[in-house]
Amino acid sequence: MSHPPLPPSPRGPHCPPAVVLEGMSAGEAAPEEVRVHVDGCAHCRGQLEALTAGREAFLRARPPELFLRQVKRRETTAPWRRWLPPLLAACVPLLLVLVLVPRLGEEGGVRMKGDAFRVVASRAGGAPELLAPDAQVRPGDALRFAYESPEAGHLLVLELDGRGAASVFYPYGSATSAPVAAGQREFLPGSVVLDDAPGPEWLLAVFSPRPFEAAPLLEALRAQAGRSEPTLSCEGCRVSMLRLQKQP
DSSP, X not given: OOOOOOOOOOOOTTSOOHHHHHHHHTTOOOOHHHHHHHHHOHHHHHHHHHHHHHHHHHHHHSOHXXXXXXXXXXXXXXXXXXXXXXXXXXXXXXXXXXXXXXXXXXXXXXXXXXXXXXXXXXXXTXXXXXXXXXXXXXXXXXXXXXXXXXXXXXXXXXXXXXXXXXXXXXXXXXXXXXXXXXXXXXXXXXXXXXXXXXXXXXXXXXXXXXXXXXXXXXXXXXXXXXXXXXXXXXXXXXXXXXXXXXXX
């Protein structure tokens, strides 16, 4: 059983974005002024209550361990195995089903290793779905992330949308990276709901053995708005990227 994401509520221009309410429904911290606004706004409060109830029902029906079993099963049975060798021969560095090969940064600060970055979407009217590169998504789709590394370290999941806005999707809105354990196999806490920004949506998982700041990476992404493919470089980091195509 799956639970479709909620449609956007009729919130006003001063209401926080839907992704903020989604983060709050997952127990993530929000600024004091946002909490005060939500408490006093009937539309936001109602949307937050509905998101919280939907998330709890979603997790009961689709616990993290079930997601991971589905991931492993699709990795071993997906039809892309028939045509992956020709792609590799053509030097296209893609592993579909979201086992993404980290790409080298322009300044050589990113090292290639076999880390796994996976993204799952909860869509209206269907079961949760693993997203392959250039998968089509829509406003209101709820995303969850998984990241597995052979060593302990620190992680940020960043987003660059079609309007050139860059955000921290995990941990949502954080100024610094979050610790992750070696061999982490559960989905990361929380989820995000996509807004209505048109065009390609880039997701970037940035891993480092040491804590690092989000601000310089977000600034670098914003400076690359409109490029065919953004790049990120930070000393000792590994970067995995996924491009999604957002449809209206």
